[in-house]
Amino acid sequence: MAKPAPKKNVFEFLELPREMPRRIPLALRRDGDWGELYGRFNDEAARHQAGRCLDCGNPYCSWKCPLHNYIPNWLELAREDRVHEAATLCHETNPLPEICGRVCPQDRLCEGSCTLDDGFGAVTIGAVEKYIVDRAVADGWRPDLSRVVATGQRVAVIGAGPAGLSCADRLARAGIEAVVHDRYEQIGGLLQFGIPSFKLDKSVVQTRREILEGMGVRFRLGVEVGRDLSLDALLDEYDAVFLGLGSYRYTDGGLPGQDLAGVLPALPFLVQNGRVVGGVQPQGRPIAGWEDRIELPDLKGRRVVVLGGGDTGMDCVRSAIRLGAAEVTCAYRRDEANMPGSAREVGNAREEGVRFLFNRQPLELVGRDGRVNGVRVVETRMGAPDANGRQRAEPVEGSESTLAADVVIIAFGFRPDAPDWLAAHGIELEDDGRIRTSGERGAHPYQTAHPRVFAGGDAVRGADLVVTAAFEGREAAGGIARLLRNGGGRRLPVPEADIAAA
Numbered sequence: 001m002a003k004p005a006p007k008k009n010v011f012e013f014l015e016l017p018r019e020m021p022r023r024i025p026l027a028l029r030r031d032g033d034w035g036e037l038y039g040r041f042n043d044e045a046a047r048h049q050a051g052r053c054l055d056c057g058n059p060y061c062s063w064k065c066p067l068h069n070y071i072p073n074w075l076e077l078a079r080e081d082r083v084h085e086a087a088t089l090c091h092e093t094n095p096l097p098e099i100c101g102r103v104c105p106q107d108r109l110c111e112g113s114c115t116l117d118d119g120f121g122a123v124t125i126g127a128v129e130k131y132i133v134d135r136a137v138a139d140g141w142r143p144d145l146s147r148v149v150a151t152g153q154r155v156a157v158i159g160a161g162p163a164g165l166s167c168a169d170r171l172a173r174a175g176i177e178a179v180v181h182d183r184y185e186q187i188g189g190l191l192q193f194g195i196p197s198f199k200l201d202k203s204v205v206q207t208r209r210e211i212l213e214g215m216g217v218r219f220r221l222g223v224e225v226g227r228d229l230s231l232d233a234l235l236d237e238y239d240a241v242f243l244g245l246g247s248y249r250y251t252d253g254g255l256p257g258q259d260l261a262g263v264l265p266a267l268p269f270l271v272q273n274g275r276v277v278g279g280v281q282p283q284g285r286p287i288a289g290w291e292d293r294i295e296l297p298d299l300k301g302r303r304v305v306v307l308g309g310g311d312t313g314m315d316c317v318r319s320a321i322r323l324g325a326a327e328v329t330c331a332y333r334r335d336e337a338n339m340p341g342s343a344r345e346v347g348n349a350r351e352e353g354v355r356f357l358f359n360r361q362p363l364e365l366v367g368r369d370g371r372v373n374g375v376r377v378v379e380t381r382m383g384a385p386d387a388n389g390r391q392r393a394e395p396v397e398g399s400e401s402t403l404a405a406d407v408v409i410i411a412f413g414f415r416p417d418a419p420d421w422l423a424a425h426g427i428e429l430e431d432d433g434r435i436r437t438s439g440e441r442g443a444h445p446y447q448t449a450h451p452r453v454f455a456g457g458d459a460v461r462g463a464d465l466v467v468t469a470a471f472e473g474r475e476a477a478g479g480i481a482r483l484l485r486n487g488g489g490r491r492l493p494v495p496e497a498d499i500a501a502a
């Protein structure tokens, strides 16, 4: 039983500054340490940092969190050292709290909206979220499903990324059996094979798998739907299907010279490197038409230029530093204020020695004897906003120059690449290839044009964030549960009274 907490001092934020957990020393990072950059709070630091919350009445942090987490409430439980209750409350809204605590761009979400962010230093919400769940799970805490009544209904989830895992978690809590299929031999999607271990240690994904299996979720891995198993077969076997397929079509920018040796697409570079770092043998098969296994060049002593300023670009530059590159440059066509990557990650990259060249638009990759040796760029100035409200980058005539490079990594992002077999089932796409759904407000959120097929995550919203994929997986599970409750599944519905009891 936790000791009673001392009375809250509402001015704690004045006495105690914002502090993040200790980080791996810079020298080790530059020397190739791939461990998670941020450590974990000890119990006292977590209580103090959680105690800085003002509980300001209108919790802007919760509004800004895509999952609308009960942040002030679990911060208060953490301050009182009631970590198991805090973990239970975290899971009320977030199926993957320890993962979001690590990888969310908090400076753009919850912490960016914290009242204290205005001069006093925002509460370290993400780090406390990670602390709560890591500590509770290490203590043996697990989600309590003892009151859940099995409905006998079954749902096939395709894709073991954050969207699919979140959907499976919520289905299990509704008494619906979830069987998660993935073409890879490990769960996690981009959590496992995209995000580098210095942001998310892969043991965290493994622990989440054990938690989900303990809740009754089953995994069928190394199975690609559309190749090894058809959607028809799944619709026959299961009451409903959730598609959490991700977004994997590589945007290369169509630059002249992009086929030169030494030019790499970002995700295969990160995936392959992640495998090498993690000692994981390639298993499972790449998505059809998308090769994720490349020959990794030795970056030791090389000059590396990364094109693109998003999270993927930041992961590439920081990976290149750990791989011993002599010089790592990030060239981005807009200015720093318009950069999509998290400011915290940009700060970490800068500290690790990455050089940022803002307002540089690549024109061409140049080389000799078939190998890249530079990137020709033109300077830009910021112009009028585009249709999305972001300022356009306008080239400045006569400002062309060439950046020397031995290796160039292209990190322009990804577009959805919905598989052909969806159309055969009447599942409709948006013009840009995203799967069309009813969205979050429909009677059955995230239902596709096929009544028994739901979808969410990057395949629906385009490449985005773990937390938004978790939101859509969670909401889609609610839509599926409602559909099945009302008799929309393959089999006869379970009586309403039984479900209410769950």
Ligand SMILES: Cc1cc2nc3c(=O)[nH]c(=O)nc-3n(C[C@H](O)[C@H](O)[C@H](O)COP(=O)(O)OP(=O)(O)OC[C@H]3O[C@@H](n4cnc5c(N)ncnc54)[C@H](O)[C@@H]3O)c2cc1C
Pocket (backbone or CB within 6 Å): 103, 104, 105, 158, 159, 160, 161, 162, 163, 164, 181, 182, 183, 184, 188, 189, 190, 191, 194, 195, 196, 199, 223, 224, 225, 226, 244, 245, 246, 247, 267, 270, 287, 311, 312, 315, 419, 456, 457, 458, 459, 463, 464, 465, 466, 467, 469
């Ligand atoms: C390099 C990189 C770094 C990132 N860093 C961050 C970050 O720091 N913070 C953050 O919030 N977000 C980050 N993101 C974005 C985040 O990872 C994604 O938004 C999120 O993973 C999307 O989740 P998802 O479940 O929709 O898709 P995914 O994670 O892509 O998972 C989709 C899964 O579906 C499987 N699949 C697809 N088709 C089939 C099929 N036919 N049969 C069987 N299985 C199939 C795939 O194998 C995959 O496992 C990053 C992305 C990248 C690429």
Ligand code: SF4
Pocket (backbone or CB within 6 Å): 064, 065, 066, 067, 068, 069, 071, 094, 100, 101, 104, 106, 109, 110, 111, 125, 126, 129, 467
């Ligand atoms: S899920 Fe992400 S945005 Fe929400 S509270 Fe946690 S770290 Fe913040």
